[in-house]
Amino acid sequence: MTDEELLALLICDREAGMAEIAVKYEKLFVHIMLGILGGRHQDIEECLNDTYLKIWKSVGEFDISKASLKTYLKVIARNTALTRLRDISRREEKEIPDDLSEIAKDYVDHSRNVEAQILKQEDYDRLSCIIRGLDSKDRELVIRRYFYLQPTKEIAGAMGMKESAVDTRLSRLRVRMKREYEKE
């Protein structure tokens, strides 16, 4: 079933559409959540349920002209997993869970006293513009690291690069994006 057919099914028979989404995409959702939540299967299960609920509620908002259904679903899965990650760190009272990737640990590290920012659409747009200006390889690196929270080893394997090359390139990209973002 194509994504267009799946979306049509979701609109006319939401239950059947959700069942098809589970068949087609559940492995992908779990893959995304494993990267963000580590091997926390209980949390992943609950996160999956939350994801399906959000998809159920968002059906009317998918605009296929802007992005594929698959992309919408990946975004929902990712953001749900990130919300769950924040909940885990609050629940475990500032103890950083061991089984997370380095970047996920950094994200929940309360000792850094980073207060949550109020993010506006213009902030998202500014970052989108910066990422759009990167070449495709750099864009993929940034998205794998900061969107999917993938560790260096996984990124290196997926992109056919050495781990040291991934770290070096990401380090330079971080400096560049920070400079561009903060100057505007």
Place this chain on the structure above:
Amino acid sequence: MKLDDRTLIDLIGGIALDLLEGVKIERDLLPEERTCAYSVAVFRKGMDPAVKAVSGIAVGLAFVFGAVIYAHKILKNIRVK
């Protein structure tokens, strides 16, 4: 606003969706599928080069072993005659 890693992770969650279209992490699932060694998915999507190499060596060894046994049987028959 400072762009530290945490802010970047939060911000990137709301970037334009077309930027995410080109990053097909679903292709990362292939190595997991390959752990079901001889499933249809493996053959349909192509074998890992390492798996190809190992299976090639195994086939080669089996061929050599078979040839040795066959030659031994022929020689045995010649001696008996």
